[in-house]
Amino acid sequence: MRDYYRDFLIRNWEAGDRTRAAAVISYVLSEYGLGWEPKGADKDVLQVEEHYLATGGEFWVIEHQTQIVGTGAYYPVQRGEKAVEIRKMYLLPSVRGLGLGKYLLQQLEAAIAARGFQQIWIETASVLVEAVKLYESNGYKPATGVETKRCDRVYVKSLRYGQ
Template sequence: MQAIYKDFLIRDWQTGDRDPVAEVIGSVLAEYGLDWEPVGADRDVLEVENYYLVTGGEFWVIESQGQIVGTAGYYPFHRGEKVVEIRKMYLLPQARRLGLGRFLLQELEKAIAARNFQQIWIETASVLVEAIELYESSGYQPATGVETARCDRIYVKNL
């Protein structure tokens, strides 16, 4: 993946991104009063190769002026055949309210469809109000079966 949105570069994750990506995600979680869980919900960030790359998913970083300001990824999900979960879609404050989140979600959906997946799940937390508004306005439907402790909402969309 490589795309440009305004002044942002969206590209595939590289090994050297591990620490800055963890810092970005940890910062956004803290901003919303959520905990960074390196041995739990956030283990996938520290093991991108195992969770995303070898399973048929993708993990992207978003850069602005050479600094990582966001992340987004997906990988196959156990809720059925041809199913993925979008994960770790986080943007630092300076990358928000510019349409980047909607652009990222649309690019994720295109990439997921291109790999012949048919259904997308997303878990989130009620405190992430902007994310919930984005998902609901993009055709994601509330569902049940949240599996991540810090999340209290789950959405699904058929492609």
């Protein structure tokens, strides 16, 4: 992946991004009063090769003037039919409200569909108000079965029938 949205570069994660990507995610979590869990829900950020690249997923970073300002990722899950879970979709406060989140979600969906997956799952927390609004306004339907402790919402979207 290498794409631009305005003057933001969306590209594949590289090993040198590990610390900076983790810092973005940790910062956004703390902004909303959620804990960074390097041995739990966030260990995938520190082990991208194992959790994403080796499983058929992807992990992207968003750069602005050489600084990482956001992340977005997905990997296959055993949750539905040919399903993936979108994870680690975070943007720093300074780059929110520009349409970047919606564009990132659309690009993730396009990449997922191109790989033949049929369902997308997303877990989030109610306190992430902007994320909840984004998912609900882009066709994600509430579901059940939250698996991550700090999350209290789960959504699913079908990619079948050309959606």
